[in-house]
Amino acid sequence: MNDRERWLAEALVDLADTVDADFDEAEYAHTVTARLAELLDPGEPGLRLADAGGTVRTTVASTGRLGELLALEADFTEGPCTSSQHGGKDLVNDVLGLADTKWPRYAPAARKRGFASVSTMSLRHRESVVGSVCVLSPLGSTVTGTEIRSAGAVVSVATTGILHNRMLRDSTRTSSQLQYALTSRVLVEQAKGAVAVRLGVPPAEAFDILRAYARRHNMPLNDVAKAAIDGKLSGYDLIADLAPRRKRVSRGAQPR
Template structure:
């Protein structure tokens, strides 16, 4: 492959990944784009991604083939394998000859060889101290990736990692903002209800708040619900 052609393919891969991030992007689409590009660009026969859920349990999120999917599922279920170790350690794990790994990864060895894979390069999906999964590059030949392929593979993994962390942060931020808005809305109801109670009973606002809170507690309902009922004259406090 000519160097300019390789450069164009690499550039195109990053453009495609960037396109997958536009708007409310689909995480699964992003990950499938990543593994597909790994097989196109690198000396890899198949690729797969294990991603940790909120409890730290690995799940198979994307695979380029049924064979790589089977091997990744086995690693996840057994809790052992180079891709699991890449996630746990945060370091690249390379097996140049899977057949020679009977002592270290007996179950993985059997599964990988049965699917025709003889070497694997596992890259952690890591950004700074945080690791969220791993990218598996399976090969049908023995040996290791070239230095250039390893660098490109790491760059693709880094782009996916940063994108996934950004998506999670945005989702968490949206949840926090929603909770904050609910709190602000509730506060408006409560202030209005305090005014109604204070005027009706000729008491100050602090005493009105105490009465509103006592009513909410005695009826085992959120205070903003009691406040809304006061405002709508459904209850009198």
Template sequence: MSREEEIARTFVELADTLIQDFDVIDFLHQLTARCREIFALTDAAVLLAYPEPEHMYSPAPCDPSPALARVLDVALREGPALEAYRTAAPVAPGELVHAPADWERFTARAREAGYTYAAAVPMRLRQQSLGALLLLSSNGTPLPAQDLSTAQAFADAATIGLIHARTLQHAGTVNQQLHTALHSRILIEQAKGYLSAQRGISLNDAFTALRGHARHHRVLLTTTAQHVLTTGSLTAAPPAGRPPTDTSSTE
């Protein structure tokens, strides 16, 4: 598949939020995965201040490496993602060695993790900013301007999808998924570790198995993780399907 086809496929995926069994955590995870693949990045992450604008958190990727998790802990308080969120504009300072002085803790943590370049684009809709998409690279090469524009387009599409999913489906369902993002990450990490040990496979392969099972059976990724921890098996009868969404009213 060509790069242009990958970009087009990503826009289609980001538009697919009107399905009844929409999983917002998996949706945002897919955004970060596509950014890594298409832009040849080391890592990408979503930082949101939504639906509560006073609190920033990171719902995706839902399986961050320990090094990325440590960077995200600081990125919630300073650095390019927070700046992109606050200004609703892309932030691309180049190599971290030349990062602004007020990013001291973020820069130190990122360089300690092996990252050499960081940028971020806001997740925005008109004048409303919901968060930011953080882009990290270890190869020291700045993201080309065209790629940064494409990343912004992905972030814009994801923001529209997120807002539409909350508006057109039952708002409480989407909000609950977002509110429980950090708890979801813990469940997924535990289930991933269990499957890795049980099957003798890598953590990445264990996560792929979890996600594939959830998608095949059309259940939430967190529900699948809980099922593994409860039953000790991924191949047992799948958890109950996602509850139907009441589209007759919104909150």
């Protein structure tokens, strides 16, 4: 590749921007794979992304025959991407003709499709592994040291970008959950006060009445609380289908 430094700079800039609400990991994986294909031609790169639990969710291949091989690797549960993702050391031009012991089903299948060697890189940052990259090279071709270093830079930026976006999404999700919990608490407290006044009961009993209604009618407590505050559920509505012994209210108070 001519002007490799300029290409690498452009690729890294292209892959660096992952702090976006519309970020899509599958689309990003295609972009990373396309960039690696430009760099490593005639080698054929493929990429697998896994979730936090290690389950592969996205698989991208730069060519059809490599796509077939990645599908077989998933079926065989053996092969270079699998080894790389599960803590194996990175490979550089590992000869597939000598890999039958390591990958007894994968290696013959790869050779049958015209590949002679394989290189791998894990998408790893410290203890976090988000996937792996494998590069299959045809007979007569190998990946050079310069190409491996450039590909390593691309993979490193991609790994960092994916992890940062996942942390951002987790943070946003946690913030939303906390806000929802706070809003729910406020609604329920307001509803307790309203029901306590309407029925002339202590706030604790008002809460029991709201919760019991929600359970009987298979409704979220928040929805019941909001309806009680808005007046869509009167005090009578909340206790109408209770047994007589549960309808007691304070002397002189009438459900409203």
